[in-house]
Amino acid sequence: MRLxxxxxxxxxxxxxxxTGFLINAIxxxxxxxxxxxxxxxxxxxxxxTWQDPDFEHAVAEVTITNDADRSVTIEHLQLHLYFDNEFxxxxxxxxxxxxxxxxxxxxxxPRFTVTSNSIQPQGGTAELALGGQMRLAYAQIERTxxxxxxxxxxxxxxxxx
Amino acid sequence: MLKRLDRRxxxxxxxxxxxxxxxxxxxxxxxxxxxxxFKGLITPNLDGSLFFIxxxxxxxxxxxLIEPPKVLLPLTAxxxxxxxxxxxxxxxxxxxxxxTVRTTAAENFATTRVMLFFALMILPxxxxxxxxxxxxxxxxxxxELLRDPSALQEEQSTWWATRQRRDEEQE
Numbered sequence: 001m002r003l004x005x006x007x008x009x010x011x012x013x014x015x016x017x018x019t020g021f022l023i024n025a026i027x028x029x030x031x032x033x034x035x036x037x038x039x040x041x042x043x044x045x046x047x048x049t050w051q052d053p054d055f056e057h058a059v060a061e062v063t064i065t066n067d068a069d070r071s072v073t074i075e076h077l078q079l080h081l082y083f084d085n086e087f088x089x090x091x092x093x094x095x096x097x098x099x100x101x102x103x104x105x106x107x108x109x110p111r112f113t114v115t116s117n118s119i120q121p122q123g124g125t126a127e128l129a130l131g132g133q134m135r136l137a138y139a140q141i142e143r144t145x146x147x148x149x150x151x152x153x154x155x156x157x158x159x160x161x
Numbered sequence: 162m163l164k165r166l167d168r169r170x171x172x173x174x175x176x177x178x179x180x181x182x183x184x185x186x187x188x189x190x191x192x193x194x195x196x197x198x199f200k201g202l203i204t205p206n207l208d209g210s211l212f213f214i215x216x217x218x219x220x221x222x223x224x225x226l227i228e229p230p231k232v233l234l235p236l237t238a239x240x241x242x243x244x245x246x247x248x249x250x251x252x253x254x255x256x257x258x259x260x261t262v263r264t265t266a267a268e269n270f271a272t273t274r275v276m277l278f279f280a281l282m283i284l285p286x287x288x289x290x291x292x293x294x295x296x297x298x299x300x301x302x303x304x305e306l307l308r309d310p311s312a313l314q315e316e317q318s319t320w321w322a323t324r325q326r327r328d329e330e331q332e
Binding site for chain 2: 010012015016017019021025029030032037133143146
């Protein structure tokens with residue numbers, strides 16, 4: 001290595017500024033992502049209902065509120081149902097994209113189909129939970145953002161209605 | 162003598178590693194700030210040609226400081242690879258922070274972008290490194306060698322001079 005002190009100083013100076021820019025870029029990107037994905041996604045309490053005694057189909061209500069200061073298009077919503085943290089089934093119906101204005105909220109009613117036959121009988125006794133992801137598109141940015149979803153339902157038995 | 166030599170070698174290796182790391186981070190910053198992927202999310206978002214110029218200039222700087230081409234060229238290639246990979250680091254940072262989800266489509270996109278950036282930067286970086294290496298011989302006055310001629314044996318001269326000396330010795 002040629003330790004020319006001026007070149008070394010220049011390299012360290014350029015490197016220092018560049019490293020600062022990189023750290024700042026990561027920080028900016030994280031803040032921007034937090035800002036864009038500022039959502040309140042909540043399971044509506046007591047809205048989960050089994051539609052049959054075999055625990056094959058169920059419906060629930062999930063409210064999505066756009067807390068960000070820009071409108072967003074929910075391109076895709078994927079929701080799964082878990083029995084004691086084990087995958088049980090999903091919402092298999094196609095999603096039609098919706099636009100949420102700032103501050104607006106929407107309540108969706110997913111219909112779950114249990115496809116894990118081995119654990120299906122546990123539907124009435126297991127701790128139920130929801131999980132999944134939502135793909136968001138914005139007019140201001142080219143790329144879409146995919147955010148995780150989750151919620152605890154608790155134990156829900158078939159009420160016979 | 163051996164201890165003194167080891168300390169000098171360790172110091173040089175340490176400085177080389179530090180400079181390489183910082184210049185690589187700078188190249189990564191240039192890639193991120195010139196990529197349209199982060200447009201609207203990271204400011205300033207500069208022209209796409211920035212990373213070409215950055216690859217050339219930063220490799221030239223590395224070339225001035227690192228003399229043997231057998232060390233310089235792999236380090237330059239590695240700088241381009243890691244600099245391009247920093248795009249993926251920034252791209253996936255929200256996933257690691259738990260803000261967004263890392264999807265297969267995102268992984269494929271990031272991988273292709275990293276390969277693309279690497280392929281586009283490697284040529285200007287290699288040219289820059291070689292030009293910087295040639296310029297390094299002119300820029301370095303070797304005053305420390307004039308003060309301590311015994312260090313001449315420890316210090317490698319420019320590659321063409323080393324080769325010439327070796328050829329002369331063989332003759």
